[in-house]
Amino acid sequence: MTERKAANLQLKALTKKYGEQTALYETTLNIPAGRFTSILGPSGCGKSTTLMLIAGLEKPTAGCVLVDGDDVTNTPVEERGIGIVFQNYALFPNLTVKENILYGLRARKASEATLSSRLYEMLELTYLTDLSERYPAELSGGQQQRVAIARALAPHPRLLLLDEPLSALDAWSRASIGEQLRAIQEASGVTTVMVTHDRQEALSLSDYVVVMNAGHVEQADEPNDIYDRPASEFVATFVGGMNIVRMPLIREGAATGLRYADVKLYRATEAALTRPYTFVGQVQAVQFMGDAVRVKVLLNDFQTTITADALRINTDRSVFSLHSLIAVELPESAWRTWGAQ
Ligand SMILES: Nc1ncnc2c1ncn2[C@@H]1O[C@H](COP(=O)(O)OP(=O)(O)OP(=O)(O)O)[C@@H](O)[C@H]1O
Numbered sequence: 001m002t003e004r005k006a007a008n009l010q011l012k013a014l015t016k017k018y019g020e021q022t023a024l025y026e027t028t029l030n031i032p033a034g035r036f037t038s039i040l041g042p043s044g045c046g047k048s049t050t051l052m053l054i055a056g057l058e059k060p061t062a063g064c065v066l067v068d069g070d071d072v073t074n075t076p077v078e079e080r081g082i083g084i085v086f087q088n089y090a091l092f093p094n095l096t097v098k099e100n101i102l103y104g105l106r107a108r109k110a111s112e113a114t115l116s117s118r119l120y121e122m123l124e125l126t127y128l129t130d131l132s133e134r135y136p137a138e139l140s141g142g143q144q145q146r147v148a149i150a151r152a153l154a155p156h157p158r159l160l161l162l163d164e165p166l167s168a169l170d171a172w173s174r175a176s177i178g179e180q181l182r183a184i185q186e187a188s189g190v191t192t193v194m195v196t197h198d199r200q201e202a203l204s205l206s207d208y209v210v211v212m213n214a215g216h217v218e219q220a221d222e223p224n225d226i227y228d229r230p231a232s233e234f235v236a237t238f239v240g241g242m243n244i245v246r247m248p249l250i251r252e253g254a255a256t257g258l259r260y261a262d263v264k265l266y267r268a269t270e271a272a273l274t275r276p277y278t279f280v281g282q283v284q285a286v287q288f289m290g291d292a293v294r295v296k297v298l299l300n301d302f303q304t305t306i307t308a309d310a311l312r313i314n315t316d317r318s319v320f321s322l323h324s325l326i327a328v329e330l331p332e333s334a335w336r337t338w339g340a341q
Pocket residue numbers: 018021022023041042043044045046047048049050197
């Protein structure tokens with residue numbers, strides 16, 4: 001269905017200052033063509049700023065934006081061939097689904113034949129065929145979301161940019177609309193950049209994840225590398241579920257990461273305690289998480305608290321009773337380090 005080859009996007013030493021404040025520091029990035037990239041980071045780290053610079057809605061203080069090697073830094077937004085979807089969808093309330101989707105093509109004076117074939121494609125792609133005559137007020141949040149995506153994709157953009165497109169939805173629809181968004185992206189093959197502060201969303205939907213913190217890129221990698229080979233302590237902890245351990249017996253006290261799910265808990269028998277890197281601790285908290293039980297254990301000899309997520313299916317819950325003593329294994333194969341350590 002794609003008429004254009006997917007575009008490659010590059011940022012070169014891109015910098016943005018708002019007055020005295022720097023929102024983005026000399027950022028260089030290569031966003032892969034035809035793939036789904038997420039920009040992930042905490043509030044205020046510069047995610048939306050980066051997206052607006054790519055779109056041309058803000059001017060950089062320094063540096064440039066290249067699409068397929070062409071410098072578009074001074075190209076006006078409407079000439080960049082970009083589809084944009086923001087958090088609040090901003091559909092035209094007085095236009096039907098159909099007219100919302102066709103808006104960009106009509107503005108470009110597309111022929112009637114193009115309008116009707118593209119409309120058909122977009123309705124199919126976004127599962128909206130039965131809703132084409134409805135007005136935005138007659139749609140659910142998720143359906144409005146899909147109209148916004150269809151409207152952005154209809155004119156064959158070279159890039160699709162999405163700023164927190166799922167954040168207005170409840171957790172259940174987020175997951176399912178996220179999957180639909182991913183399927184739509186794959187079917188259209190358009191290079192896509194989505195901003196999110198939700199790590200689960202970023203890791204599960206993307207081919208490539210850019211983790212930002214305070215105006216800097218901390219790491220840009222595939223999701224499994226972000227998870228398994230964090231480039232910094234910030235990435236290690238922001239991506240979630242990571243203990244930072246500093247114990248003389250573990251890498252001589254150097255900061256070492258250990259995912260909650262990688263910590264193993266056993267009944268405190270003598271046999272369990274002879275395993276390598278296994279220590280005795282006292283259960284301080286047990287939290288029910290659905291599929292897993294999250295257990296916080298104080299390691300008696302190190303005054304260090306370790307968090308472990310034990311899958312309920314593998315677990316004899318009597319092992320984790322509050323205040324009981326327990327054996328905690330910190331398996332060497334799961335130790336994670338970062339940076340130049
Ligand atoms: N128009 C502006 N004028 C001045 N400062 C701004 C402006 N827009 C953003 N900033 C500042 O730049 C920094 C980055 O903002 P940005 O909107 O890019 O963050 P974000 O990562 O998208 O955050 P959020 O997750 O809260 O949307 C923030 O400190 C913000 O206060």
